[in-house]
Amino acid sequence: MSSNSIHARAALLDDGWAENVRLVLDGGVISGVEAGVEAHAEDERVDHLVPAMGNHHSHAFQRAMSGLAEKRGQGTDTFWTWRDVMYRFALAMNPDQMEAVAAQLYVEMVEAGFCRVGEFHYLHNDRDGLPYANRGEMSERIVAAAGEAGIGLTLLPAFYAHSNFGGLAPNDGQRRFINDLAGFEDLLARCRDMAATHHGVSVGVAPHSLRAVTPQELDALVAMAGDDPIHIHVAEQEKEVADCLEWCGQRPLEWLLAHAPVNERWCLIHSTHLTGDELDGIVHAGATVGLCPVTEGNLGDGVFPAADLLRNGGRFGIGTDSNVSVGVAGELRQLEYSQRLAQRQRSVVARQGWSSGRVLFSEARRGGQAALNFSVDIEQGAPATFVTFDSASVPWLSRDSLLDAWIFGDALRPDGVWIDGRQMVAEGRHVAAGPVAERFRRTMTELLRETGLQ
Ligand SMILES: [Zn+2]
Structure with a gap:
């Protein structure tokens, strides 16, 4: 049930926590904010209220394989063995299944407190590798799923043309990802048409990686992007760094920063393996580092030096990437714990005197907004997009300690989520959770049969 006015016992505003905050909502926008006021009779009462987070x-489609890629194979399990399972799902999924899996995922994202997702979408072609008659078929299913879940979408169609550095021919397992530049231009135009006609949808461009895109193709994609966000996977794996050095004598980030017009519109996904000079280069360019802490941990990628980035004035966001688990709290916890394990210290990301949860939450929100080119704050004129928590079961926690308990403990999860004035989550459950989960269960039965995984 949506309400036109909300009263929060405490709310996280741009300049910090405030008590007794009353919001008036009008047409999906916050039309009034007052702090230090009593509730009106008609107000919906909430306990703690914070602005929502972008998932960059x-x-x-990888949500379908959560729990199905953890069995140890022969020899050393690596990113590359995980990728084999991922390709089995990628090769099996039809458009209806894509939509069902994405809808389940996006419902889970909203329940976790994400209000917008950057969908780095590369499953474009039909199962035989030929384009669908409508090249935007699979992208349309992503847009439909986001609409059903009520989550904002920055659709990032990915350009993927090669199997490794130097423009090597793609392999058969990659056939559903492949485009040439003319085909991609058609796809991008269809995505932009959808953005123009669907509320909450915007578009960027995603050169998949330096493995999958030649320098000439990268130039063409940057030109196609115009002023839209550009996202690219870079320096995730040590093998990728070694292959890049062999190809050109430079490391992936070193090459990218020297040869592409990287600026504040760019999101450099992972950036795990970087030198101090490369970190300085990212900060100087103003780009966002796209951390995906749970997936990076799951795949054994490595640990990004997040505290160094912040100390140097840089910016990171968080993404759920492979969607093996879906949570704001889980990503931020993994991010902080990876730093603590690497440095054998506590409270690594926070500045002195600050709560870890508050700094992680605020910094990741800032990075997510930059990477996805959107803005939500608790202020007049902003979208009515926020998350509420009920501290009734933990009344001794409030403000920053509540954020810390959410991120590092198990007692709290979002109670309510509003996106553009619509209440999508009430009492912790998404309004469309039931039918979406039922369709997802049916889809998983089909997919497990088709992939031969069970
Ligand atoms: Zn990725």
Whole structure:
């Protein structure tokens, strides 16, 4: 049930926590904010209220393989063995299944407190590798799923043309990802048409990686992007760094920063393996580092030096990437714990005197907004997009300690989520959760049969 006015016992505003905050909502926008006021009789009462978070990096179809890629194979399990399972799902999924899996994922994202997702979408072609008659078929399913879940979408169609550095021919397992530049231009135009006609949808461009895109193709994609966001996977794996050095004598980030017009519109996904000079280069360019802490941990990628980035004035966001789990709290916890394990210290990301949860939450929100080119704050004129928590079961926690308990503990999860004035989550459950979960269950039965995984 949506309400036209909300009263929060405490709310996280742009300049910090305030008590007794009353919001008036009008047409999906916050039309009034007052702090230090009593509730009116008609107000919906909430306990703690915070602005919502963007999830800058997702591959929706991979939600289907959560829990199915953890069995150890022969020899050493690596990113590359995980990728084999991922390709089995990628090769099996039809458009209806894509939509069902994405809808389940996006419902889970909203329940977790994400209000917008950057969908780095590369499953474009039909199962035989030929384009669908409508090249935007699979993208349309992503847009439909986001609409059903009520989550904002920055659709990032990915250009993927090669299997490794130097423009090597793609392999058969990659056939559903492949485009040439003319085909991609058609796809991008269809995505932009959808953005123009669907509320909450915007578009960027995603050169998949330096493995999958030649320098000439990268130039063409940057030109196609115009002023839209540009996202690229870079320096995730040590093998990728070694292959890049062999190809050109430079490391992936070193090459990218020297040869592409990287600026504040760019999101550099992972950036795990970087030198101090490369970190300085990212900060100087103003780009966002696209961290995906749970997936990076799951795949054994490595640990990004997040505290160094912040100390140097840089910016990071968080993404759920492979969607093996879906949570704001889980990503931020993994991010902080990876830093603590690497440095054998506590409270690594926070500045002195600050709560870890508050700094992680605020910094990731800032990075997510930059990467996805959107803005939500609790202020007049902003979208009515926020998350509420009920501290009734933990009344001794409030403000920053509540954020810390959410991120590092198990007792709290979002109670309510509003996106553009619509209440999508009430009492912790998405309004469309039931039918979406039922369709997802049916789809998983089909997919497991078709992939031969069970
Ligand atoms: Zn990714």
